Amino acid sequence: xxxxxxxxxxxxxxxxxxxxxxxxxxxxxxxxxxxxxxxxxxxxxxxxxxxxxxxxxxxxxxxxxxxxxxxxxxxxxxxxxxxxxxxxxxxxxxxxxxxxxxxxxxxxxxxxxxxxxxxxxxxxxxxxxxxxxxxxxxxxxxxxxxxxxxxxxxxxxxxxxxxxxxxxxxxxxxxxxxxxxxxxxxxxxxxxxxxxxxxxxxxxxxxxxxxxxxxxxxxxxxxxxxxxxxxxxxxxxxxxxxxxxxxxx
Amino acid sequence: xxxxxxxxxxxxxxxxxxxxxxxxxxxxxxxxxxxxxxxxxxxxxxxxxxxxxxxxxxxxxxxxxxxxxxxxxxxxxxxxxxxxxxxxxxxxxxxxxxxxxxxxxxxxxxxxxxxxxxxxxxxxxxxxxxxxxxxxxxxxxxxxxxxxxxxxxxxxxxxxxxxxxxxxxxxxxxxxxxxxxxxxxxxxxxxxxxxxxxxxxxxxxxxxxxxxxxxxxxxxxxxxxxxxxxxxxxxxxxxxxxxxxxxxxxxxxxx
Numbered sequence: 001x002x003x004x005x006x007x008x009x010x011x012x013x014x015x016x017x018x019x020x021x022x023x024x025x026x027x028x029x030x031x032x033x034x035x036x037x038x039x040x041x042x043x044x045x046x047x048x049x050x051x052x053x054x055x056x057x058x059x060x061x062x063x064x065x066x067x068x069x070x071x072x073x074x075x076x077x078x079x080x081x082x083x084x085x086x087x088x089x090x091x092x093x094x095x096x097x098x099x100x101x102x103x104x105x106x107x108x109x110x111x112x113x114x115x116x117x118x119x120x121x122x123x124x125x126x127x128x129x130x131x132x133x134x135x136x137x138x139x140x141x142x143x144x145x146x147x148x149x150x151x152x153x154x155x156x157x158x159x160x161x162x163x164x165x166x167x168x169x170x171x172x173x174x175x176x177x178x179x180x181x182x183x184x185x186x187x188x189x190x191x192x193x194x195x196x197x198x199x200x201x202x203x204x205x206x207x208x209x210x211x212x213x214x215x216x217x218x219x220x221x222x223x224x225x226x227x228x229x230x231x232x233x234x235x236x237x238x239x240x241x242x243x244x245x246x247x248x249x
Numbered sequence: 250x251x252x253x254x255x256x257x258x259x260x261x262x263x264x265x266x267x268x269x270x271x272x273x274x275x276x277x278x279x280x281x282x283x284x285x286x287x288x289x290x291x292x293x294x295x296x297x298x299x300x301x302x303x304x305x306x307x308x309x310x311x312x313x314x315x316x317x318x319x320x321x322x323x324x325x326x327x328x329x330x331x332x333x334x335x336x337x338x339x340x341x342x343x344x345x346x347x348x349x350x351x352x353x354x355x356x357x358x359x360x361x362x363x364x365x366x367x368x369x370x371x372x373x374x375x376x377x378x379x380x381x382x383x384x385x386x387x388x389x390x391x392x393x394x395x396x397x398x399x400x401x402x403x404x405x406x407x408x409x410x411x412x413x414x415x416x417x418x419x420x421x422x423x424x425x426x427x428x429x430x431x432x433x434x435x436x437x438x439x440x441x442x443x444x445x446x447x448x449x450x451x452x453x454x455x456x457x458x459x460x461x462x463x464x465x466x467x468x469x470x471x472x473x474x475x476x477x478x479x480x481x482x483x484x485x486x487x488x489x490x491x492x493x494x495x496x497x498x499x500x501x502x503x504x
Contacts, residue, residue: 132341136400139299140355140407141331143323150358155345231345235383235390 009202010209013193017206020189023103027175027185030107032168035114042119043126057119064116069109070177076109077102077181106178110171117167125160126152158229165222169215176211186210250313252277252442253411258307258318259466260293267293268304269466275411280443282453284477285463286489291446294463295413298444299335300326311410331359334404338416340396342388348375348399349384355407374402378432394425398432405436412436414445430456450493454478462486 042061045053064072081097088095129152137151176187184192187207194203251274260268267290275281283291296302297318298309307318309329316329342351352374356367375381378398388396397417404412417433418426430452437443437456447453453460453474460477462470462485470477470486481487 130341130344132337132339133343135301136335136337136341136343137354139301139330139333139335140403141327141359142355143327146358150354151343158345229345231387231389235387236385 006199006202009199010205013190013203013206014210016193017186017189017203017210020184020186021210023183024172024175024185027103027106027110027178027183028168028172031110031114031171031175034107034111035118035167035171036122036164038112038115039118039122042115043123046119046123047126061116061119064113069113069174070180072113073106073109073177073180077105080105080108102182103178105181106175106183109181110174110178113174114167114171118164121160121163121167122156125156128159129155161222161226161229165218169218172214172218173211176207251275252279252312253444254310255298256308256310258294258297258304258309260290260297260302260304260307266466268297271307271463271466271468273461273468275442275444277442278440279458280437280445280456281459281461282457283444283446283461283463284448284450284453284489285469286492289463290466291463292415295335295415295444295446298411299330299333299413301335331407332409333411333413334407334409336397336400336404336412336414336417338419340388340393340400340420342396342400342403344388347385347387348380348391348402351388351399352403352406355403360407370406371402374406375399377405377436378402379428392425393421394428397421397429401429401432401436405441410442412441412443414443414447416446416448418447418449448493450478462489464489 042057045057080100084095084097087093088097133151133155134147137147142150175185178185179188179191190203190207191200194200253273253275255271255273255275258268258271258273259266267288271294273281273294283294285291293302297304297307300318304318309316309318311329311332314332316325316332318329320326320329342348343354346354349368349371352371353364353367356362356370357364360367362370372381372384375384378401380395380398380402383391383395383399386395388399391399401417414433418429421429426449430449433443433445433452434456445453445457457474460470460472460474461468462477462483464485470481470483477486478490481490
């Protein structure tokens with residue numbers, strides 16, 4: 001019987017696939033930052049109920065959460081060039097439609113998709129910050145930006161860390177759909193590789209290992225960050241405490 | 250001229266008038282206590298001075314500088330807030346910062362002081378409230394009384410012209426009230442100008458120079474502790490004092 005499963009191939013293919021890992025990471029990081037920044041903006045718009053923008057934000061979040069990511073990738077990939085064609089036609093410009101690299105579409109689609117989900121996480125986290133502390137900061141004379149940076153965001157970040165970590169992990173795997181925008185990241189590379197020898201099953205196993213290892217490393221990093229930002233259970237031991245323990249009464 | 254002059258302060262929530270054209274003068278170094286039944290705008294008066302509430306009308310003159318309390322200009326709001334500091338009922342310490350960092354926060358962020366200077370100042374203030382040995386503790390490691398003392402240090406560090414204290418001991422266990430009252434007494438003696446809302450009548454008697462009795466948004470009585478407690482002139486004040494245990498006999502409780 002022919003060899004149905006070539007276990008050795010699973011391992012030997014990994015280095016070839018890793019050549020495309022930078023694309024996966026690059027795509028992930030850009031989509032992560034886009035998602036967080038736009039997600040924060042959406043959260044702020046929604047919390048301050050800024051007219052018009054608030055309604056747009058609500059509709060955007062609903063549509064993005066209500067459609068599959070692969071459909072969003074296709075819509076971005078085909079929609080932007082069509083929009084650009086119209087733009088060229090009506091404004092007499094001549095932007096090169098084919099000059100846009102595929103990865104840009106994937107970044108836009110994945111980033112916006114992340115932002116919709118992140119905005120809800122960020123909104124919940126910000127709302128969890130104690131109003132009293134915000135009042136205390138205001139009454140000190142902090143301006144809005146200082147209150148946001150010094151009081152709200154650090155505490156909201158601690159609350160949002162775990163759910164955002166979750167969405168970060170699913171983003172990494174979401175990049176495997178970027179081949180729809182003709183981006184060759186590790187999954188696309190695996191398919192191309194398997195096309196040569198028809199060993200699809202082996203390459204998918206290799207990919208599974210790679211994704212899992214990346215995620216595992218990320219989980220460790222998140223655990224470290226969590227440990228760092230968690231306020232310790234026990235008070236510090238006072239090495240240089242002043243000799244008197246309590247104020248004399 | 251008084252250090253603080255409040256004129257025509259009015260605030261209502263919907264149809265409920267909480268402060269009705271209140272005028273109030275506070276001299277430098279004075280400790281003024283506001284007493285009155287609940288819901289009469291004692292806290293609202295304090296919070297309006299710090300613009301945590303938005304009054305409908307009113308001005309405050311602090312050290313010769315007049316501020317419009319209805320201003321919408323953020324620069325003016327910040328300027329006014331820097332004149333006063335608030336001590337809250339619930340302490341409102343920054344939970345993710347240590348005692349030392351809590352006190353340094355306003356100095357470095359608002360006053361833009363250098364880290365070393367801010368630290369020096371913060372150490373001095375924490376020492377003053379007897380918390381010099383809890384610098385690295387987070388609020389969750391501290392008792393309510395200790396948290397409130399850190400909050401007082403945080404307010405003092407910014408050298409406010411007027412210290413606003415909104416029921417600073419109301420959220421504390423009875424056994425922890427004493428340490429906070431002692432701290433307030435100490436800073437009152439050091440000459441800070443304080444406007445205080447409290448239910449601790451014995452404390453008011455011993456610390457306040459002047460007592461304001463507020464009811465239905467109006468100043469009903471304004472006088473020294475002796476005038477207020479020993480010779481109350483207003484009927485409303487008399488019945489209030491009776492209700493809060495300054496009553497004479499059990500007969501006054503009619504069921």
